[in-house]
Amino acid sequence: MENSTVPRVVDWVGTQTELGRSDHTAVVNGNILYVWGGCQTVIGQEVTLPSDEMWMYDMESGLWSLSAMSGDVPPLLSQTCSSYLQGHLYVFGGCDGHAHTNQMYRVNLDDREFVWKRLTDTEGTPPSPRDKHSCWVYGERIIYFGGYGCKTVRELNNEKNFTVDHTSWATIGTVIFRFWGWNNEVHMFEPETNSWSEPQTQGACPSPRASHASAVVGSKGYVCGGMDSTLIDLHCLDLDTWTWTQVYSTVGTLPVGRSLHTLTAVSESKLFLFGGLSATGQPLSDAWEFDTRTKEWKQWDHQHKEKPRLWHSAGLGNNGDVIVFGGTQDYTVLMDSVAVLRSPSKNHCADVLIFQTQPYSLLR
Incomplete structure (x- = not known):
């Protein structure tokens, strides 16, 4: 049975290794910057980042938070x-x-439940x-x-x-x-x-x-x-x-x-x-x-x-x-x-x- 609880959200003091990325998706809504996906370099290879995570940056406090995502989670995507x-x-x-x-x-993004839906x-x-x-x-x-x-x-x-x-x-x-x-x-x-x-x-x-x-x-x-x-x-x-x-x-x-x-x-x-x-x-x-x-x-x-x-x-x-x-x-x-x-x-x-x-x- 699908978990209907609100996804875990944690404050995060980001580092270059954890937050640095390219080829990602970003949306600004009010004071929040939403960041999804992208790629990083690990041991000389480009690695696509998880598609079941949503990063949020509060531009007033300067703090990052991380939330899990559920539903029809997309595959790992690049150049989308x-x-x-x-x-x-x-x-x-x-x-x-x-x-x-x-x-x-x-x-x-507004309900903060972050449930993906594939449109078929x-x-x-x-x-x-x-x-x-x-x-x-x-x-x-x-x-x-x-x-x-x-x-x-x-x-x-x-x-x-x-x-x-x-x-x-x-x-x-x-x-x-x-x-x-x-x-x-x-x-x-x-x-x-x-x-x-x-x-x-x-x-x-x-x-x-x-x-x-x-x-x-x-x-x-x-x-x-x-x-x-x-x-x-x-x-x-x-x-x-x-x-x-x-x-x-x-x-x-x-x-x-x-x-x-x-x-x-x-x-x-x-x-x-x-x-x-x-x-x-x-x-x-x-x-x-x-x-x-x-x-x-x-x-x-x-x-x-x-x-x-x-x-x-x-x-x-x-x-x-x-x-x-x-x-x-x-x-x-x-x-x-x-x-x-x-x-x-x-x-x-x-x-x-x-x-x-x-x-x-x-x-x-």
Whole structure:
């Protein structure tokens, strides 16, 4: 019989070894930062962290607490995509240690019971299995974009939406007539009806990509990076008309191209970009603000310049603060004759970085 008692919650004085992680999920709700999953490096190997634990950081007291989770606990997942809607954390896709998945899980964060539910019997066709994708939350819907995964020959019905990773033929999988690569598809999930759909978009869509960043401002979904380019590219999808446009900045300097970074909406017209991995393999610590009205990038002068981050999380806190947690600062890229390989990071960060994006009130 399932234990219906409230899960164990304990105060925790975290250490680098216990709390440091990358590739995790983080949600800011009020004064609490919820952190789930991720990976750490153990004896030179990247290890996926348990999926039946929820870490909570109280930003007022500075204390961490740990709670057990129950229900339909997801498998150990990496490179998944998460979203927060109506008090629930949704987790979709990723790798489960054996293959890419397209499963959806949900947990209520507000009731503090932390009981997972796997969403099955959905209507419509879900996206193909993928990882390193992103999503927007708009109009009580979750809208997914891009990612890296596999498709059969039959599924490759639109070459413009999928770029084949030719190196994967030698390094991934054994199934004949299955192709791996990047996509620029848009899929929508509606929790109220438990249904999937694929909106038909128009306009100049972004090229297929993964490890990019996305954010919503008003009715517009923005996506940037994730490509091997010298300068950052920025694209906008109108979530009412499903029309893509590429956003060009005609004023000032552009950030360098990057992946594994974060993009956070901090006001009705501004986006905040932080960190990532440059196209040349360098961890970044720069911070930028983009004004969606003036189409201008502005670099920030901040106190965390000596703390580069990639593969981290970022969320909007109280008073416009951007809360950055985890990630790594010593990511290494190795090359061989077949593919680009990633060396495990030696140090996964455990500190919380606060970026103040607007003046505080006198009370604060």
